[in-house]
Amino acid sequence: MDRKLKLQQSPEWTDDLIIYEIPTKSFTSPNGPESGTFASLKEKLGYLKDLGITGIWLTGHSLSHPDHFYNIWNQYAVIQHDKLDPSLGGEEEFLALIEEAHRNGIKVFLDVITHGVMSDSPLIDAHPEWFKGGSWGMTDFDWFGDHEDLDDWWVKVWVDYVQKFGIDGFRLDVATYRFDLWARIRSKCSALGHPIVIIPEKGPAVQGVTDFLQHGFRISNNHYGLQEQSRVLSDLPSYLQLVNRLQPNMFQVKVLYEDDSETGTGPEHGHALTLEVEGKESEPVPSDGRHEGYEREYFLLSIRGIDPSKQIKQLFVRDYDSNEWQLENTLFPDYRIHRIERHGEAILLSLPMRLPTGQKVSFQLSCHDDGWEGYPVEKSPYVAQGKRSVFGYSVIFAPAIPVFMAGEEFDAQYRPLPRLSPYLFGGQEAGCGKWLYGSWIEWSQLEREKHRAMLEDVKQMIRLRKKYRSVIKPLQVGEDNGNSLPQPAQHQSLDNLPVPYYYQTPTGFLLIASNPYHDKDSDISVSIPDCSDNRIYKVTDEWNGVYSLHLTGKQIKERQWRIKRDQTPRGGLMILAIEPLESE
Numbered sequence: 001m002d003r004k005l006k007l008q009q010s011p012e013w014t015d016d017l018i019i020y021e022i023p024t025k026s027f028t029s030p031n032g033p034e035s036g037t038f039a040s041l042k043e044k045l046g047y048l049k050d051l052g053i054t055g056i057w058l059t060g061h062s063l064s065h066p067d068h069f070y071n072i073w074n075q076y077a078v079i080q081h082d083k084l085d086p087s088l089g090g091e092e093e094f095l096a097l098i099e100e101a102h103r104n105g106i107k108v109f110l111d112v113i114t115h116g117v118m119s120d121s122p123l124i125d126a127h128p129e130w131f132k133g134g135s136w137g138m139t140d141f142d143w144f145g146d147h148e149d150l151d152d153w154w155v156k157v158w159v160d161y162v163q164k165f166g167i168d169g170f171r172l173d174v175a176t177y178r179f180d181l182w183a184r185i186r187s188k189c190s191a192l193g194h195p196i197v198i199i200p201e202k203g204p205a206v207q208g209v210t211d212f213l214q215h216g217f218r219i220s221n222n223h224y225g226l227q228e229q230s231r232v233l234s235d236l237p238s239y240l241q242l243v244n245r246l247q248p249n250m251f252q253v254k255v256l257y258e259d260d261s262e263t264g265t266g267p268e269h270g271h272a273l274t275l276e277v278e279g280k281e282s283e284p285v286p287s288d289g290r291h292e293g294y295e296r297e298y299f300l301l302s303i304r305g306i307d308p309s310k311q312i313k314q315l316f317v318r319d320y321d322s323n324e325w326q327l328e329n330t331l332f333p334d335y336r337i338h339r340i341e342r343h344g345e346a347i348l349l350s351l352p353m354r355l356p357t358g359q360k361v362s363f364q365l366s367c368h369d370d371g372w373e374g375y376p377v378e379k380s381p382y383v384a385q386g387k388r389s390v391f392g393y394s395v396i397f398a399p400a401i402p403v404f405m406a407g408e409e410f411d412a413q414y415r416p417l418p419r420l421s422p423y424l425f426g427g428q429e430a431g432c433g434k435w436l437y438g439s440w441i442e443w444s445q446l447e448r449e450k451h452r453a454m455l456e457d458v459k460q461m462i463r464l465r466k467k468y469r470s471v472i473k474p475l476q477v478g479e480d481n482g483n484s485l486p487q488p489a490q491h492q493s494l495d496n497l498p499v500p501y502y503y504q505t506p507t508g509f510l511l512i513a514s515n516p517y518h519d520k521d522s523d524i525s526v527s528i529p530d531c532s533d534n535r536i537y538k539v540t541d542e543w544n545g546v547y548s549l550h551l552t553g554k555q556i557k558e559r560q561w562r563i564k565r566d567q568t569p570r571g572g573l574m575i576l577a578i579e580p581l582e583s584e
Contacts, residue, residue, distance in 0.1 A: 007208035007295060007358070008186050011195040013107065014211055014360060015473045017055040018396075018462060019403045020048060021367055023437050024060030024088055025073055026417055027406055033417050033440055034073060036060075038089035038097040045097075049104040051409055051455070052462030056101060057171055057199075057214075059111045059368055059437065060088065065118050068137060070435045071419050071427035076173060077138070078113040079121045082157045091164075098166050107168035109199065110161060114172050116140035135331060137425060143177045155184050162189045162196060169197035171214055175334045176200050180285070183209045183292035202323060204334055204352040205359045208294035212401055212474070213355065216362030217242075218321060219394055220383040222372040232363070232394050233516070235499040237488040240399070242320075243361055243475055246299055248275035252318045253303055257310040273305040281350060297356035298338050301349045308344050315340070317351060325351045357478030365395045365404035371434035373424045381436040386411035386454050388461075388572030389514035393498055396461040397512045397575075399475045399484055407441050410455040415440045453569040464542055464575060468510055471503040486512070490527040497563075500526050500574075508537070508579035515563035515572055522565075527557040528578065536581045543575040550581065 026033070028040035048056070060075045063085045068077035073087070084094055101108050116131065117123055119139045124131055130150045132142035141150065161167040176182060182198055186209065189196045197211045205213055217239075221227055231239040242250075253273055254264035265273045278300035287293040301317065315337065317325040325335045339350035355361070371381025382405070384391045395402050407414075417440045420433030445451045465472050475484055486501035489511060500513035509530070515522040531537065531553035539549045539556060544564075551559070556578065566572035 008183070008190065008292065009358075010211045010360065011197060013054075014197055014401075016466075016469065017107065017197075017401045018053055018465070019055040019057050019109070019362075019401060020051075020053040020409075021057040021059060021403070021405045023074070023368060023406070023439075024058060026438065026440050028443075029440065034419070037087075038093040042093075042097045042100050045100050045104045045106065048106060051459055052466065053106060055107045055109060055168075057109050057111070057403070061085065061094070061110055067419065067427060068118065069424060070433055070438060071421035071423075071430055072417055072438050074437055075111045076113055076136075077118055079118045080123060081113070081117070082160070095165050102166065107197075108166075109169045109171050109197065110167055112158070112170045112172050113174075114141075114177055115174055141177075151178070151181055154178075154181055155188065158185050159188045159192075162194050163192055166194065167196070168194075169199065169211075171199040171201065173201055175202070175332050176206070176210070177333060179206045179209045179294055179296075180291040183294045184290070187292040200334075202332060202334075204354045205356055206294055206296060207356050207358045208292070210359065212360035212362045214362070214367065214403060215321070215364060216355070216360075216400060216403075218364050219390065220364075220366055220370055222369045223374055224376065225370065225379055225381065226383050226385075226390065232398075233390065233498065235488075236394060236398060237486055237499060237501045240475070240485055243355070243477060246277045248277055248301075250320050251275060251301065254316045254318075255303075255306065255312055256314040256316075257307070258313045259310065260313075261310070263305065263307070273303050276302045276304075278302050278348065280353070295356075296338075297353040298350040299353055301351055302346060303349065304346045306342070306345050306347055308342075312340075312347075315349075317349065319354070323354055325349075355477045359477045360401055360474040361399065361477065362401040362403055362474070363395050363398050365391065365402065366408055366436065367403065367405055368435070368437035370405070370436040373422060373435075375422075375434040377422070377432070377434070379434075380414040381434045381439070382408055382412060382414055384408050384411070386450070386567040387516065387518075388454075388457055388570075389498070389516040389566045391458060392461045392573045392575075393512060393514035396458075396465050397472060399472060399486060401474050405436055405439075407439055409458040410446055410451040412439065412441060412451070413445055415442060457570060460543070460570075461573075468503065468505060471505050471510065489513075490529070491524055493522060493524040495520075495522040495524075497522055497524055500524070502528055502578075504530070505577075508577065510542075511574070511576040511578060513561070513563060513574040513576075514566075515574075516566055518565055518567045520565055522563050523560045524563060524574075525557065525560055528553075531556060531578065533557070538577075538579045538581050540577040540579075541575070542577050543573050544570045 025036040028036040030040045063080040063083045065077035066073045116138045201214045203213045256262045263272045283296040341348040366383040417438045420438035421427050422433045489500040502509045502511045533554040541547045563574045564571035
């Protein structure tokens with residue numbers, strides 16, 4: 001790294017973020033479906049404070065098309081980035097919302113549609129030279145066409161939101177495109193005394209520009225829901241080893257030659273290619289007086305088995321979370337392969353690191369894109385669906401920034417907006433869509449015990465996360481996270497339970513165990529290696545609050561601990577604080 005390159009750092013409050021996604025028009029319904037406003041959202045901030053939320057991802061603020069995607073109004077069909085949508089309210093109402101959020105200890109992040117605007121946007125008429133091509137049925141910015149006035153306008157738009165309204169950061173939809181511009185935005189905001197957080201959707205992230213990814217580690221898949229086989233549900237400690245480790249088995253590769261033949265690492269290609277991770281390299285991008293400095297980080301992947309007699313037309317490298325690097329990637333240009341070297345039947349690729357040094361780790365339970373076109377019609381697009389084991393074990397108590405969609409916290413029964421279509425374009429079958437952005441939240445559901453109980457349980461999870469914030473905090477890529485990583489606890493059970501894990505606290509240990517079964521209680525024995533057999537410990541039930549015992553380490557290990565069945569009040573989890581009382 002260039003020693004003169006000073007990279008911008010995350011604000012101190014980043015580690016305390018618990019991010020709650022809100023679609024502005026459907027979160028509240030003062031006058032029926034799709035009638036939510038800045039003012040009606042402001043009235044729910046007390047609820048969010050009581051829940052424990054510290055960050056709102058607001059997916060709806062600027063002027064947008066009423067039915068381009070899924071036949072409903074949404075932020076992603078943006079017309080003008082720099083104009084508030086009048087159906088949501090004006091500047092006075094918007095400012096009042098942000099100020100009230102801040103009074104309640106809640107940061108506010110805006111959704112930024114980076115690729116372009118709707119094709120009838122006045123911006124295209126005013127500056128046709130700023131645009132080139134299109135995607136998503138819209139017209140795209142010409143980000144790499146050397147339009148200095150476009151660059152300046154873009155920076156001004158987002159700095160103005162911070163300066164005028166006190167916005168705390170931005171979530172970048174699809175791709176970042178111009179890291180240099182976001183570095184400048186970040187620097188200008190810091191100079192105003194208002195440091196911000198920048199959250200790309202998919203990545204790759206960039207040190208000195210971004211803070212963490214929305215899709216850091218995902219619990220769900222947009223097309224089918226909860227990823228039941230994910231190790232984050234069954235063995236969180238081993239899953240976290242992925243944070244600082246690159247292994248060949250994380251990737252699948254397919255090579256398309258100019259003659260349209262292909263080869264790859266998968267069984268359909270006879271495992272013809274073999275992979276090896278060769279290390280990392282970095283590329284400092286120093287400040288040029290106009291743009292702030294940042295650093296790109298790449299990993300090196302060697303591929304053997306390439307036919308040296310053929311020219312490569314396209315190359316695909318896909319990871320375990322379906323992120324895909326390509327030689328040419330127009331939809332996700334940030335994942336374009338940085339460099340390729342050919343050495344006979346081998347090639348060496350330099351690929352942008354998805355999570356480079358310095359980035360915080362996030363765990364996404366759900367987001368608005370769950371329930372995407374093709375989602376099973378019989379399933380709810382909500383992910384947790386009352387599973388305390390998923391919400392707690394895999395998200396709230398993980399050493400990561402939690403991200404989840406409004407309604408998850410009370411196991412909302414999904415109801416689509418009346419205009420919501422199951423199709424991305426076209427508007428057919430209104431009222432039958434599954435896109436979670438179009439969930440019409442019915443707050444009256446909280447009058448039923450099932451939903452109230454889930455809400456109280458999620459509140460308790462968040463209270464405990466905050467109580468133990470000194471140890472349950474986001475991991476940072478590239479740092480020695482040894483003392484922050486939860487450790488696996490030895491365990492035995494007649495049931496196939498997730499691997500319990502524990503944190504070392506200033507006064508002892510915090511043990512997290514779960515029972516994902518909805519139809520039975522489960523018994524488990526646990527052993528923490530650092531618990532001495534002869535020492536006496538105070539063992540406190542932090543989840544149910546029904547006991548505080550004095551036990552030796554041996555008694556803790558030999559005891560059968562019962563975890564109540566999941567999807568019931570105070571079920572699905574066991575959380576024990578274990579503190580030594582005396583020396584051996």
